[in-house]
Amino acid sequence: MGKNDDKKVCMKTFIESLRCTESHYCRSDSPHRVYLPCDLNIKKLWNVYNEQAEPDQKVKQCYFRKYFNRKYNVGFGTPQTDLCSTCLQYKEKIRRCTDPKEKQSFITNHRVHTLQAKSFFAFLKQNSDEVVNISFDCQKNLPLPKLPDQQAYFSMQINFFNFGVVIGSSKSPLTKENVRCYTWTEVERPKSSNEIASAIHHTLSTYEFKATNKIIRLFCDGCGGQNKKSIFIGMLCNWFNSNAPPNIEEIQVFFPVVGHSFMPPDRVFGNIEKVVRRTAEILEPSHYVNMIKDRATVFKMGVDFQVFDWKTEIKKTLKPTTQWHFKFKPAKRFVLTKNKLGTVLVRGEALYRSDLGQAKGICRKGKRIEAVRPKTLQVGLRIKEDKIKSISNLLKTHYGDEWKSNEALDYFKNIFDSNVENNFERQVDADENEIISDEEINI
Numbered sequence: 001m002g003k004n005d006d007k008k009v010c011m012k013t014f015i016e017s018l019r020c021t022e023s024h025y026c027r028s029d030s031p032h033r034v035y036l037p038c039d040l041n042i043k044k045l046w047n048v049y050n051e052q053a054e055p056d057q058k059v060k061q062c063y064f065r066k067y068f069n070r071k072y073n074v075g076f077g078t079p080q081t082d083l084c085s086t087c088l089q090y091k092e093k094i095r096r097c098t099d100p101k102e103k104q105s106f107i108t109n110h111r112v113h114t115l116q117a118k119s120f121f122a123f124l125k126q127n128s129d130e131v132v133n134i135s136f137d138c139q140k141n142l143p144l145p146k147l148p149d150q151q152a153y154f155s156m157q158i159n160f161f162n163f164g165v166v167i168g169s170s171k172s173p174l175t176k177e178n179v180r181c182y183t184w185t186e187v188e189r190p191k192s193s194n195e196i197a198s199a200i201h202h203t204l205s206t207y208e209f210k211a212t213n214k215i216i217r218l219f220c221d222g223c224g225g226q227n228k229k230s231i232f233i234g235m236l237c238n239w240f241n242s243n244a245p246p247n248i249e250e251i252q253v254f255f256p257v258v259g260h261s262f263m264p265p266d267r268v269f270g271n272i273e274k275v276v277r278r279t280a281e282i283l284e285p286s287h288y289v290n291m292i293k294d295r296a297t298v299f300k301m302g303v304d305f306q307v308f309d310w311k312t313e314i315k316k317t318l319k320p321t322t323q324w325h326f327k328f329k330p331a332k333r334f335v336l337t338k339n340k341l342g343t344v345l346v347r348g349e350a351l352y353r354s355d356l357g358q359a360k361g362i363c364r365k366g367k368r369i370e371a372v373r374p375k376t377l378q379v380g381l382r383i384k385e386d387k388i389k390s391i392s393n394l395l396k397t398h399y400g401d402e403w404k405s406n407e408a409l410d411y412f413k414n415i416f417d418s419n420v421e422n423n424f425e426r427q428v429d430a431d432e433n434e435i436i437s438d439e440e441i442n443i
């Protein structure tokens with residue numbers, strides 16, 4: 001084996017030991033691209049590599065950069081700011097294509113794609129007394145602890161989740177009154193359809209709709225899971241039937257064009273991430289909460305809102321999506337209305353602007369949406385041993401063997417100590433994919 005092959009093996013081992021973040025959760029526009037923390041870059045990575053490498057395995061920066069870019073589909077920082085990969089692919093196809101007929105079809109398809117994206121945002125921009133716009137999205141997971149140590153990049157961490165809800169159009173100013181952030185950590189619960197549905201249900205149930213409001217428009221994140229979509233629609237049907245003010249006549253749900261889903265909550269997240277980047281040490285969830293509090297009304301899981309098992313109840317009540325009266329998967333817009341008897345009907349549309357579908361009920365025979373009474377789920381989970389070990393090691397390196405006597409680290413001391421007593425197991429969804437994961441994965 002040549003000298004360079006040896007170096008390559010070392011770089012490979014090093015890079016593959018990094019802990020990456022999947023591109024923004026469920027965004028399937030670039031499924032194989034993964035991301036490193038935004039405060040890391042190739043130069044820093046090269047430094048870390050050389051620090052740990054044996055003298056004869058050290059490499060020059062340009063060599064490392066070349067190897068890294070050629071072999072790995074890894075980016076840095078916030079994936080949301082990336083250009084739409086569908087658009088990029090079309091542009092490339094149009095540029096390369098030599099057959100005029102084929103070229104024209106690429107041009108047309110790309111145009112349809114961008115027009116769809118434009119109409120999504122046109123709806124989000126609208127503002128009137130009759131319509132209430134609500135958009136929501138998950139911020140990328142924030143790590144606990146956040147330390148300036150290089151080692152923190154390689155350690156497991158506890159994920160802090162922030163689910164942002166903005167009430168108003170994309171032109172509305174962002175204030176604490178119309179921005180809500182639902183926060184929790186993976187110690188409390190995972191980030192799956194039940195948590196998201198419960199947070200939105202909480203917003204709908206506590207927001208004071210005006211008497212002039214007739215239509216609610218919900219703009220969802222890029223979260224594509226069909227399962228999640230149906231649980232969400234089911235929750236909405238239940239709220240519409242049982243809890244909505246009588247002046248609400250219609251609920252419209254918009255799912256964005258993949259790759260074009262930058263929404264009002266992302267502006268809030270961007271501001272929060274700026275503060276996070278400037279902060280060297282973050283050692284407990286309340287530090288994140290304090291940063292968010294300046295920009296939003298914060299609702300803490302288990303304290304300000306509860307999590308309900310919508311998933312189990314909705315699955316029992318609604319027909320499987322394959323038996324709905326329209327094609328569920330391509331539907332980008334769902335319209336919920338009521339018939340004269342007050343029964344909720346659902347219409348699914350593949351386009352934002354053309355109403356082609358029929359409104360019908362989606363419940364199983366003999367089931368009624370108003371009968372759905374989801375159980376409250378317990379907040380508080382057990383953390384896996386390997387995660388505790390990894391975080392303990394990180395804290396030891398940074399604060400010394402006696403880290404537990406450091407008051408600033410009480411958060412970790414307390415959850416590690418109580419983890420043993422905590423005797424109920426993590427209730428992982430049967431379908432692992434259900435957990436909305438921009439959880440760390442290995443490359």
Ligand SMILES: [Zn+2]
Nearest residue numbers: 084086087259
């Ligand atoms: Zn695009």
